[in-house]
Amino acid sequence: MSKKRKNTSPSGKKKGGISTxxxxxxxxxxxxxxxxxxxxxxxxxxxxxxxxxxFDSLNRLVESSVLKRTNHFTFSLGKNNSLFEGIIQLxxxxxxxxxxxxxxxxxxxxxQNIGQALNGDSVKVRVFKKGPKRDEGAIVExxxxxxxxxxxxxxxxxxxxxxxxxxxRVSTEIQITKENLNGAxxxxxxxxKIIAWPKSAGIPYGEVSSVxxxxxxxxxxxxxxxxxxxxxxxxxxxxxxxxxxxxxxxxSKEIESRRDFRAITTFTIDPLDARDFDDAISFRKLDNGxxxxxxxxADVSHYxxxxxxxxxxxxxxxxxxxxxxxxxxxxxxxxxxxACSLRPNEDKYTFxxxxxxxxxxxxxxxWFGKTAIHSDRRFTYEEAQEIIEGKEGDFKEEILIIDxxxxxxxxxxxxxxxLSIESEEMRFKLDEKGxxxxxxxxxSKDAHKLVEEFMLLANRHVAxxxxxxxxxxxxxxxxxxxxxxxxxxxxxxFAVFIEKFGYKLDLQNPAKxxxxxxALFEDVRFKNEYSLIQTMAIRSMAKAAYDTVNIxxxxxxxxxxxxxxxxxxxxxxxxxxxxxxxELTNQKHxxxxxxxEICKKISKNERKASEAxxxxxxxxxxxxxxxxxxxxxxGTISGIAEHGMFVRMDENxxxxxxxxxxxxxxxFYFDMEKFRIxxxxxxxxxxxxxxxxxxxxxxxxxxxxIDLELVPAP
Numbered sequence: 001m002s003k004k005r006k007n008t009s010p011s012g013k014k015k016g017g018i019s020t021x022x023x024x025x026x027x028x029x030x031x032x033x034x035x036x037x038x039x040x041x042x043x044x045x046x047x048x049x050x051x052x053x054x055f056d057s058l059n060r061l062v063e064s065s066v067l068k069r070t071n072h073f074t075f076s077l078g079k080n081n082s083l084f085e086g087i088i089q090l091x092x093x094x095x096x097x098x099x100x101x102x103x104x105x106x107x108x109x110x111x112q113n114i115g116q117a118l119n120g121d122s123v124k125v126r127v128f129k130k131g132p133k134r135d136e137g138a139i140v141e142x143x144x145x146x147x148x149x150x151x152x153x154x155x156x157x158x159x160x161x162x163x164x165x166x167x168x169r170v171s172t173e174i175q176i177t178k179e180n181l182n183g184a185x186x187x188x189x190x191x192x193k194i195i196a197w198p199k200s201a202g203i204p205y206g207e208v209s210s211v212x213x214x215x216x217x218x219x220x221x222x223x224x225x226x227x228x229x230x231x232x233x234x235x236x237x238x239x240x241x242x243x244x245x246x247x248x249x250x251x252s253k254e255i256e257s258r259r260d261f262r263a264i265t266t267f268t269i270d271p272l273d274a275r276d277f278d279d280a281i282s283f284r285k286l287d288n289g290x291x292x293x294x295x296x297x298a299d300v301s302h303y304x305x306x307x308x309x310x311x312x313x314x315x316x317x318x319x320x321x322x323x324x325x326x327x328x329x330x331x332x333x334x335x336x337x338x339a340c341s342l343r344p345n346e347d348k349y350t351f352x353x354x355x356x357x358x359x360x361x362x363x364x365x366x367w368f369g370k371t372a373i374h375s376d377r378r379f380t381y382e383e384a385q386e387i388i389e390g391k392e393g394d395f396k397e398e399i400l401i402i403d404x405x406x407x408x409x410x411x412x413x414x415x416x417x418x419l420s421i422e423s424e425e426m427r428f429k430l431d432e433k434g435x436x437x438x439x440x441x442x443x444s445k446d447a448h449k450l451v452e453e454f455m456l457l458a459n460r461h462v463a464x465x466x467x468x469x470x471x472x473x474x475x476x477x478x479x480x481x482x483x484x485x486x487x488x489x490x491x492x493x494f495a496v497f498i499e500k501f502g503y504k505l506d507l508q509n510p511a512k513x514x515x516x517x518x519a520l521f522e523d524v525r526f527k528n529e530y531s532l533i534q535t536m537a538i539r540s541m542a543k544a545a546y547d548t549v550n551i552x553x554x555x556x557x558x559x560x561x562x563x564x565x566x567x568x569x570x571x572x573x574x575x576x577x578x579x580x581x582x583e584l585t586n587q588k589h590x591x592x593x594x595x596x597e598i599c600k601k602i603s604k605n606e607r608k609a610s611e612a613x614x615x616x617x618x619x620x621x622x623x624x625x626x627x628x629x630x631x632x633x634x635g636t637i638s639g640i641a642e643h644g645m646f647v648r649m650d651e652n653x654x655x656x657x658x659x660x661x662x663x664x665x666x667x668f669y670f671d672m673e674k675f676r677i678x679x680x681x682x683x684x685x686x687x688x689x690x691x692x693x694x695x696x697x698x699x700x701x702x703x704x705x706i707d708l709e710l711v712p713a714p
Contacts, residue, residue: 018057020113020138023066023126026077027140036073064128083124085143090119090169098125098137105134111171113138116197116204119169120146148194150174150206151227153215156186163192163206166702167228172203180207189215191227215702218434218623222323225615229608231321233328238309243332246303246339250347254302255372258349261294262374265398268342269379269451275327277342278568280350280375281454283398290358293402295458296350296373298340300567301577304331306590315598318605320569323616324427325434329569336568344378351577353458353564359401361408366461369584384447403446406453413456417557420518421538423448424531426653428620436624439652441531455565456556462576463562466583467550477595478579479572481561483553484542486513494540496675500687501529514557529689532638532648536688545606546572546599571602618704621654625706626699628652632711637690640677642670645686647694647708656706658694663710 025042026034034042036055045054058075061067068078084107086100094111096119107125109117117123117139124141152165152174160181163174166189174192184190189212197204212227213220226233235243266282282294304310314330321328329336342348350373356365377394387393388403414420422444429438444452459481466478491513495505498520506516517537524530541555546563553561564580567573575591575598582589591598639646644660660668663686666679677686686692691713698707 018053018112019061019110019128020115020140022054022057022061023128023138023140026067026075033070033074033076036075039075061128064130066126066128083126083140084137085122085124087146088114088117088119088121088123088125088139090114090117090171092168094171097134098123098139100125107135107137109137109139114171115139115142116199117142118146118171119167122146145194147230149209149227149230150192150194151189151212151224152192153189154181154184154186154208161186163190166224174204174206176206176208180205182208184208184211187215189213189220189224218325221619221701222326222616225323225612225619226321226328228615229612231317231328231608231612235332236309236313239313240332242309243334246334248339250349250372254349255347258370258372259352259367261296261350261352261371262347264292264294264373265395266294266296266373266375267377267379267395267398268344268375269381269384269447272380272382275341276329276336276568277375277378278340278566279451279455280342280373281402281451282354282373283395283402286356290356290364291401291405292354293357293405293454294352294354294371294373295454295565296342296352296371297458297565297573297577298342298568299349299351299370299577300331300335300340300574301351301581302349302370303335303339304574306578310335314571314574315601318571318602319609321609321612323613324436324620325430325616330571331568340568342373342375344375347372347374351567351580353461355457355461357405359405359408361405361412363457363461366465368462368465368580370581379447381445381447384450385445388446388450399450402454403450406450407446409453409457410449413557414518417514419514419541419555419557420521421534421555422521424534426617426621428624436620439621439624439654441653456558459564460556460558460561462564462580463558463560466562466576466579467560476579476583476589477548477591477593478550479546479548479562479575479595479599480550481544481553481563481572482547482549482551483544483555484551485510485554486541490540493675494536497536497688498533500676500689501533503533514554529636532636532689535638543607545603547603548596548599571598615704619701622699622701622704622706624652625654625656625696626701629696629699632693632695635692635694635708637686637688637692640670640675640686640688645677647692649694654706656694656696656708658708658710 021043025039036058040051040054043054045051058067062069065078067075069075084100086098088096088098090096096109096114097106098109099106107127122143123139124143125137126140127135127137129136150163150165150170152163154161155164159175160178161176163176174194176192191209191212192206193209194204194206212223223233261282264282264284266280268277268280270277278298280296282296284292286292304314310331317330320330350371352369352371354367355363357363384399387396387399425442427440427442428436429440431437463480469475491507495507498505503520505520521534524533550560552559562576563570563572564576565573567577579589579591633649633651635647635649637645638648638655645658646655647658648655666682666684668677668679671678693711693713694708695711697709
């Protein structure tokens with residue numbers, strides 16, 4: 001019996017895509033002319049069907065000017081020889097898009113042309129087809145891996161095991177030989193490091209780095225979310241050792257070198273479950289009728305010195321990560337919860353922005369510098385809110401005056417063009433086992449806005465002080481928190497969205513978009529759709545980021561803005577503290593061109609943290625809804641896509657998906673132009689904001705999915 005020949009088709013998965021493969025063949029032999037026969041030999045195309053496939057692909061590359069034809073069967077590298085570098089973003093369907101800095105259009109990569117690239121990798125791509133909306137290309141080189149460690153579940157086989165990745169944008173499984181399992185067992189969730197990916201292999205080989213646990217437990221799933229984003233929940237031993245030597249008691253000589261605020265009324269206002277207090281407010285009346293209000297920030301820079309193990313690790317993390325049931329801090333607890341935390345009735349080192357201000361919110365003088373404070377009282381937001389609403393309490397007069405000034409500052413910001421976005425956060429009340437027993441929606445009240453306005457005041461004034469040209473001084477590198485103007489296409493889409501509710505947004509004058517949005521928010525503030533409209537408005541905005549090039553902050557309407565007020569949980573603030581101290585003491589600024597790289601790193605890590613936090617919320621949503629399978633809820637259509645509609649249930653605020661194929665009564669399709677779902681025969685429409693009845697059909701916590709089914713309204 002003849003043996004079955006192994007499939008060596010260049011279009012097969014093991015070869016990574018025929019266009020990519022053929023381009024690489026010619027790139028290895030630049031300037032040479034290759035015949036069809038030579039190319040087939042180089043790509044191991046043996047059978048007639050495969051050889052014809054190679055010939056057809058060569059002809060397509062000639063049409064795209066990637067190759068040029070010498071004669072009917074001879075080819076060489078063509079004029080369209082432009083290479084681009086960028087970051088590849090893979091979709092759940094297996095295709096990808098390469099985002100190139102400075103290029104308006106993304107480059108589409110078909111699944112067969114991705115090769116061994118993984119989501120987030122820095123790649124080189126060669127475009128072989130120009131298009132009006134986007135070009136199409138093939139990956140020809142992987143410049144840098146975004147990550148080499150992946151989380152998933154082990155599935156044992158004869159060779160050892162396969163890792164089935166949790167993240168559906170990881171486009172490959174990973175083979176683990178028996179000797180590289182390191183004690184891991186079938187069905188366990190593990191962290192695996194890629195150790196090799198031969199060119200001839202369809203999938204990479206890996207080694208188990210650590211066992212996370214049994215899938216389905218909260219602890220395992222939270223750790224999986226963190227590892228999936230490249231966030232390490234464990235500090236290196238060198239960092240822990242360094243943190244243990246941080247003194248808790250203040251040094252009297254150090255206090256003498258600082259401005260002493262310990263005798264001045266000072267308090268903190270934070271969430272009920274807060275463990276690190278990085279900002280405090282001091283208040284005193286001045287003889288001229290004005291007030292001195294100090295914004296005091298934990299002086300992390302006193303303890304975390306540049307180049308130390310703690311500093312290196314803080315930059316690597318860039319920020320603290322807040323999951324539903326835990327916090328992964330940027331700094332060890334010895335600092336974040338003890339030494340640096342502005343706990344009540346304890347003396348602490350701080351870095352402060354102090355303002356002389358009147359009841360109209362006018363700032364007469366400002367002072368920045370190192371201080372020492374003593375917090376007299378720790379308020380929760382709820383306690384401060386009760387005082388604002390009339391209840392008796394500690395420091396009532398001070399809180400009411402500060403609140404009055406905060407309201408004036410906020411009004412002035414909005415008048416200058418700031419967006420009136422009120423944060424809304426989904427929180428869970430957990431039982432003793434850590435499972436969700438209640439969903440809570442936290443909204444901003446006056447107490448939150450009081451703190452927010454004075455943090456904004458400090459951030460803006462610090463940024464302005466460090467950024468405005470000074471006579472006889474050169475400008476120096478600075479970290480800004482920037483927010484670009486909205487993308488017209490996204491705002492247009494938002495306008496289509498709100499039309500479903502009967503509202504119109506004037507887009508004729510881009511300078512008035514913020515003003516018109518604020519008017520819309522005010523109009524719908526007490527209506528059911530307010531939360532949904534505000535959420536969609538936020539999604540239509542550009543994402544804020546860190547940069548050394550100042551383009552201003554559109555959402556806040558500030559020309560200069562930086563982050564100064566949270567160095568316990570954000571590395572950007574720690575850097576700004578160092579720059580400010582250098583400027584105040586006429587020291588040479590240490591940060592040069594590397595500040596731009598720091599901005600890129602912390603912006604990227606901020607996005608990872610946000611994604612981890614969102615996934616954590618989705619997971620706990622599925623746990624909460626798990627007890628309600630088979631129940632019917634009223635809901636609102638919160639999203640529409642090709643594969644179906646998202647519905648947010650009104651009672652518990654959890655969101656699930658009604659698949660397009662499961663919508664009853666007709667064959668429905670997605671109308672991209674008007675962003676609606678339409679029945680082919682009945683012409684029945686489903687739009688954003690429509691009220692529907694849904695039944696919880698299936699819940700999958702591992703996939704973070706809630707499957708819903710439409711039911712007739714009663």
